[in-house]
Amino acid sequence: MERKVSLKDIAQKVGVSTALVSYVLNNKRENRVSKELAQRIRDAAAAMNYRTNQVARSLKTNKTYTIGLIVSDIANPFSSGLARIIEDEAEQHQYTVIFSSSDENAGKSGKLIDTLLDRQVDGLIIALPAFAEHQVLYLQQQQIPFVLVDRYFPEIKTNHVALDNYGAALKGVEYLIKAGRKRIGMITYDTEVFTLQERKRGYTAALKQHKLPAPKNLVKEVNIKVEKAAVEKAIQTLLSGPDPVDGLLFGANNLAVAGLKCISAMPIKIPDDLMIVNFDETEALEFFHAPFAYIKQPLHEIGRLATRLLLEAIEKRNSITQINLEGELVLKVPSMPY
Amino acid sequence: MERKVSLKDIAQKVGVSTALVSYVLNNKRENRVSKELAQRIRDAAAAMNYRTNQVARSLKTNKTYTIGLIVSDIANPFSSGLARIIEDEAEQHQYTVIFSSSDENAGKSGKLIDTLLDRQVDGLIIALPAFAEHQVLYLQQQQIPFVLVDRYFPEIKTNHVALDNYGAALKGVEYLIKAGRKRIGMITYDTEVFTLQERKRGYTAALKQHKLPAPKNLVKEVNIKVEKAAVEKAIQTLLSGPDPVDGLLFGANNLAVAGLKCISAMPIKIPDDLMIVNFDETEALEFFHAPFAYIKQPLHEIGRLATRLLLEAIEKRNSITQINLEGELVLKVPSMPY
DNA sequence: GCTTAGCGGTTAAACGTTTAACCAGATAGT
C-alpha cells in the first residue's frame, strides 16, 4: 500500500507551508488567506485525492468523534434496533459508533469499557449487566461522558434513559384487572437487573392497588440458562391445578415466546381462559394465533434521547438528566385465519 | 478531564526514558532490560493507572486494529446476527469493529466507505447494495483489504463469502417438484442485487431441469418501496384464476412474511393446496400455523470465514478467496395447536 | 514621521507513541 497523500504532499506541490493547507482545508482563518491561493490548494487536494487522516487529527485535537456502544447482545432485536437509531443520530453529527456485546456479563463489560476508553472514544452509551455498579463509578471517576440506556442503578446518579418499567408493568396488569381477571401471574427472570425488578414491583403494586391477593407463588422467576425448561415448568404450575391463573404477565419477550409455545400446546383458550400481557414488541409473535397485549417501548425515543444526551455531555460537561419514558400498551389481534 | 497519564509521566516518575517504558510495557527487547528496573516500571504503570493511548499508537504504527463493517441495516436480524459473529471473531484477535448501515443505497455506502477509510480502519467487511461496482474498484485501487459478504459482483474478482444462492434456490424448488408440485411460482424483489438474481436463476434452472414449463408470469418481482401492496397483488394473481400455483418460492424473508400474512386470510390449505419454500430463517414465522420449508444460511460460517479472510488479508496481502456456502433446506412444522 | 492595523502567509511545537540507531562500560576471545 503506497503511502497516502498527506498535508505535506499538498504543501509541497503547491509550494506553501502545511499549516496553510490545513487552514484552508478546514476553512479556518478564511479572511486571512487569498482567494486565489486557497483555490489552488483546494484544487491540488482534490487532484491528489487527499483525505484527512482522522487518527492524526484525533491525536492532536484529543477528539475522536467516536462513541462507544455497549449492549448485551447486538444480535438481539432490541439492541440492534437501538443501535440503528443511535447510528443515525450519531451520523448526523459526524460521529461514528463502535459497538460491542457484553452478554450480560459484568466481567466482559468491564473489559469492553477499557478497550473503548483506550481507543479514546468521546463518550459511551451503555446497557450494563447486573453487578456492574463499580463500572459506573469508574466511568464517573474517569470523567468520561456516558449515558446508561435501558438499565441503570437507582442509587447512582447518572445520565440515563429507560422505560418507566414500574409504570408499564402496572399499566399492563391493570389492563388485565379491568378485563375482569382475578388471578394474575407473572413470569420473569431471576435477575438483579433493576429493569426487571421494577417490572415485578409494578406487577405487585397493581394487584395491591386493586385489592387482589398477591400470593408469592403467582410469580415465577426463571433462570436464563435453563430458560426453556424453566418456563415450561412455570407455565405448568401456574395453569394446572385447581386454581389456574386467568391472566399472565411476561417480564420479557423471550419468556413470552417460550411460554406461548408451551401454552399453544395446552387445552387453553386465549383470551377466554387466559389473557396475556407481554413486554416488548417481538417479530416472533407476528403470527401468533390469538390476541394478546404488549408493552411497547418507545425505542426510537430512547435511542434518540440517549444519543443527544451524550452529545450534549460531550460538548459541555453539564447537569445530569434522568429520563424514564412511558410504555404504550398495544393490543395485537391476529388477522383471522380463513 | 485532567490529562491522562502517558509514557512520559511514567518515565519521569521512575527516572528513565520514555523509550524504555515503551519497551517494557510492550514486552519488547526483554533480554535487553534488567528484571529489576522492568518491574519498577510495571509497578509504576499500574500504580498510576496507565492505559495506552491507541490513537497515538495507531498514528505511529499505521495500524488501528479496527475493522469496518457495512451492512444494509444493522437492525435487520440477518445483519445483526452477522455483526455479532464478526464481533466475536474480531475480538479474539484484539480487533474492534465499527459498523454502519447503507440502507441499500449506493450513495450512502460510498460515503460510509470514505468515513471508514478516513478513520484508517485496517480492513472492511461489506455487504454492498446494487450499482456499487465502482466502490469495489475504488477499494482495490486503494489497496485496502476487504471482503464482501452476502453480496458480490461476479465480474469483479474479490474476496467474498456468500451463500450459493443459485444452488439453494434450485434445491428449494426441487424439493417442491419432488413433492409433486407442477406449477411453482416465485416472488422476489425487482433488484439487480446479484444474490437475488442468482436465486431467480436457480428457480428457473430447477424448472427447466425437471422439464416443467416456466412461463414468465409465474415469477413476480415486487418493488421494495411498495412491498406490502405489491406482494398482495402478486399473491392474488398467482393464486386466483383458473390455474393457481401449487408451490411457491419466496426470494427473501420479508416477502414471505408479507405473503404468508396475505395467504393466511385466503381459503388456501397449506401445504395441501400450496407448498411454501422461503429464504432465510426468520423469527416472524415462529408461530406460523402451517408447515413450510426454508433455506437456512450458515450465518455463523459466513461471519467467521469473512472475518478470518479479512484478517489474513490484513496480515499478508495474499491471494483472493471466493467462498460460496451451501444452504440447508429446513422443514418447519408448527407445534400442534391444541 | 511615527505608530498601528491589516494582510497573507510561515515557523515550530505539540499530541503520545514506536523504534532504529547509538553509546558507555564490562566482559570475553585471540
Added chain:
DNA sequence: ACTATCTGGTTAAACGTTTAACCGCTAAGC
C-alpha cells in the same frame, strides 16, 4: 593488548495533524 560482543540503557526522529505565535510588508491614522 587489542578487537569484538554483550548489557542496559538513551537519543531523536517520525507518524499526520493543529494552532498559537510570529514575520515582513503595505496602507492608514494622526
